[in-house]
Amino acid sequence: MSNNGEPFSLDGVESLMFTGLSTKNKFEYIGNKGLGFRYILSWVNWVEVRTRDVNFRFFKDFSVRFYEKxxxxxxxIQTRIVKEITEKRLLKNEIPIATLAFPELLKDKKAEYITSVxxxxxxxxxxxxxxQLEKISEETLLFLPNIRKIVVVKDRETIKELHKTVDTEQLITVNDKTWNVYRKKDQVYKDNVKFNYAIAWQDNMEDAGYFYNYFKTDVRTLEFTLYYSCYF
Structure with missing residues (x-):
């Protein structure tokens, strides 16, 4: 996955290592807690981040070697481990080190984009x-305000390409589909939870409507052909 958006900073690297330290504005950007990045560790062996300034990789084996050395x-640390085992929060032979704790610096890696993962x-x-890639459609870009283009490449062949060519307060066009949009921003729930919501619909009302939380959920909008997104 590659993009030419904002480059990684030292704070950005630390935000991957520690939950809740994201440099993203909590009200304007999706993904500001680092939980999504941690989730991918359940189905990958390693994650490599390439930038034009620094390249690094999160790899369980490297973290284990770092711990052992x-x-x-x-x-x-050994006293704490004994305590954790005694209180049954750690298995006897378990190595108490997180994959994201120690990034491995990589050399001689060229970056074609500002950031590649x-x-x-x-x-x-x-x-x-x-x-999951097959499910990406024009609607995917509806409620992702900072993404204008998605290109899916498999075996060096482009298999899907989506462009958001119009993105105004009341209108969004992706490829050959256009939606009317009603937005409501900076709403407050119970005095301390800030949220935005948006409703999108096509003039012909052809496609089935779904609720979104940035991304599509499995919840239909009943008989209405609307796309409804609410994000906190």
């Missing part, structure tokens, strides 16, 4: 990944 001999997925994951 620099941390395993620490009396303080390369994933080596685990065996057996290709099918589910292709199923």
């Amino acid at each position: 620099y941390l395993q001999g620490s009396t303080l 390369i994933l080596q997925f685990k065996e057996g994951q290709l099918g589910p990944i292709e199923e």
